[in-house]
Amino acid sequence: QWGLNTEWLGHQLVYEPTVTSTQIVGHDMARDGAPHGSVVVAGEQTAGRGRMKRYWDSKEGYGLWFSSIFRPKNLAPKKATQFTLVAAVAIAEYLEGLGLDVKIKWPNDIFIKGLKLSGILTEMQAEHDSVEYIIVGIGLNVNHDIRDLHESVQHKATSLRIELGEEQNINDVFQGLLLHLERKYDTFISEGFKHIKSEWESKAYRMNEWLDVRTNTTWKAKLIGIHEDGAMVVKDKDDKQHVLYSAEILW
Numbered sequence: 146q147w148g149l150n151t152e153w154l155g156h157q158l159v160y161e162p163t164v165t166s167t168q169i170v171g172h173d174m175a176r177d178g179a180p181h182g183s184v185v186v187a188g189e190q191t192a193g194r195g196r197m198k199r200y201w202d203s204k205e206g207y208g209l210w211f212s213s214i215f216r217p218k219n220l221a222p223k224k225a226t227q228f229t230l231v232a233a234v235a236i237a238e239y240l241e242g243l244g245l246d247v248k249i250k251w252p253n254d255i256f257i258k259g260l261k262l263s264g265i266l267t268e269m270q271a272e273h274d275s276v277e278y279i280i281v282g283i284g285l286n287v288n289h290d291i292r293d294l295h296e297s298v299q300h301k302a303t304s305l306r307i308e309l310g311e312e313q314n315i316n317d318v319f320q321g322l323l324l325h326l327e328r329k330y331d332t333f334i335s336e337g338f339k340h341i342k343s344e345w346e347s348k349a350y351r352m353n354e355w356l357d358v359r360t361n362t363t364w365k366a367k368l369i370g371i372h373e374d375g376a377m378v379v380k381d382k383d384d385k386q387h388v389l390y391s392a393e394i395l396w
């Protein structure tokens with residue numbers, strides 16, 4: 146019924162009309178042994194979650210909300226961010242194919258003309274020093290009109306419908322996105338992160354500009370690239386370099 150044209154991603158597919166969060170279902174499935182490449186997609190989420198414990202608005206018919214389970218072999222937990230960046234590049238390429246100009250804000254925001262269209266939440270289960278599974282949750286706004294966007298994000302978010310001027314078929318978006326995700330994942334495994342890193346950097350939002358970055362405090366930093374394990378590399382006012390694994394760019 147989904148007409149997926151992937152080779153492995155989503156072959157094990159669960160559709161839930163209503164869930165709290167596909168991330169929660171994904172964790173349950175993974176704990177129960179769901180194989181690499183399993184996907185759960187929801188009609189709506191009642192408690193969709195974003196990074197930094199934020200709420201993710203996920204109403205029925207307005208967008209695509211899904212989580213994919215990956216079981217990488219011998220991946221150090223520290224490198225899990227790489228998965229977020231692989232997904233970000235895959236989403237960006239899919240959207241470029243629709244004619245959109247896409248920027249990625251580290252680590253996980255997909256921007257069109259300075260507005261957020263999509264977000265990625267990566268969570269993992271690690272044992273000893275290796276990752277058991279990773280759940281990559283993707284939310285993409287599809288059919289919101291400006292007034293459908295949550296009040297708190299009306300000047301910060303956008304949707305495919307707003308950008309492309311007409312309603313989109315969510316299933317088509319799902320198919321296209323899964324295919325790009327699978328291809329990028331395969332490239333990442335066969336060629337390593339280097340390839341992804343340069344693609345990511347070429348699409349980075351506000352590269353080489355001064356940004357407000359929040360770690361424990363908020364300070365000025367200039368984004369100069371990403372580290373080979375996915376962290377963000379910045380310079381401070383004294384030209385000192387920092388590698389940030391957990392931080393937020395304010396906008």
Ligand code: BTN
Nearest residue numbers: 166193194195196211264282284
């Ligand atoms: C962010 O931008 O902070 C990340 C947003 C991630 C939202 C997706 S929607 C599918 C999956 N399930 C969730 O509860 N969150 C992710």
